[in-house]
Amino acid sequence: MGRAPCCDKASVKKGPWAAEEDVVLRAYVAEHGTAGNWIALPRKIGLNRCGKSCRLRWLNYLRPNIRHGGFTDEEDRLICSLYASIGSRWSTIAAQLPGRTDNDVKNYWNTKLKRRLLGGGRRPIRYAQQPRLLLMSPTGGAASTALERMQLSVQRRLVGLQDTPGLPFYDNLWPAQQSLLSPAAGYSGFWSHIQTSTYPGRLNVQDHQHAWGSSGGGGTTPMSTSPTGETAVGVGSSSSTPAASSVTFDGDMEDEIEMLLQQIGCLEEEDSRLLIGSEAGSAGSWSSCSTPGVDSVFQGYVQGHGQ
DNA sequence: AAGGCTAGCAACCGCACCAGA
């Protein structure tokens, strides 16, 4: 049984806002503010609208100092960098862009940036003959899109992962990193974010959290090394030994990801090879990203979810 | 000129979280 709807959807007006409605809403909010109750607001001012609709209209369109369109190159870079580091946290990303709304940023990403990054000239995925880094989904399948793999790569980089064959993922982290990322320490947001944004409906965070257990460490190994030498990176696999998918990505796909990462200006060429290839090497630092501020946003995001 | 297609964007939907009763 679901909760009661916030309004009578059958009787409230839906669809595009009329200019008169905008005037009424803008005038009221300018004079009285929202008084902290959007649900009651439309009744007060005689608008036949849902309170949530009023709030959305105000936040995304009527609020002062809103900018629409005309995204600058700097904003493009910031959006791409933040998306790669924290995923589709549009409100967080929008907060870094004065005058931009989360809806605007989301639409801009979905219609322009994503297309620009992944658009024209995509090569078909070929199936590899040689062992390569596998970016695993929790169900054991490879991450299906270049974006997903890009996110996983960056996330892997962000937790300081290094390729050490035979060592489970979490055992491979520094103690400080383990405690930072441990759900036991209260930091579950990062993983739940990964679940919802990277693997909607496919990632079992609880399984992932189980990987630490109460004593931390052991159990599920979201990163594992397969018997064939393929290194699988996953988050919260429900299997203690994630089956290596038969799907791997050959040079073309790696080229594509490398290109994407280079396009958003976050990786030096040498670095991206370390990320994507199976060679051992240091994970580098996100602070080397050419877009200023991304590190601090990510750290803030981490801290915010750790409280 | 007309029909189909696509991109862009405003708005809706549903879920999660939080605070207060």
Added chain:
DNA sequence: CTCTGGTGCGGTTGCTAGCCT
């Protein structure tokens, strides 16, 4: 502690204008 209402957020939908054939 539980319930309930309000809010915030991300994903999705649907409309419209412009482009293409």
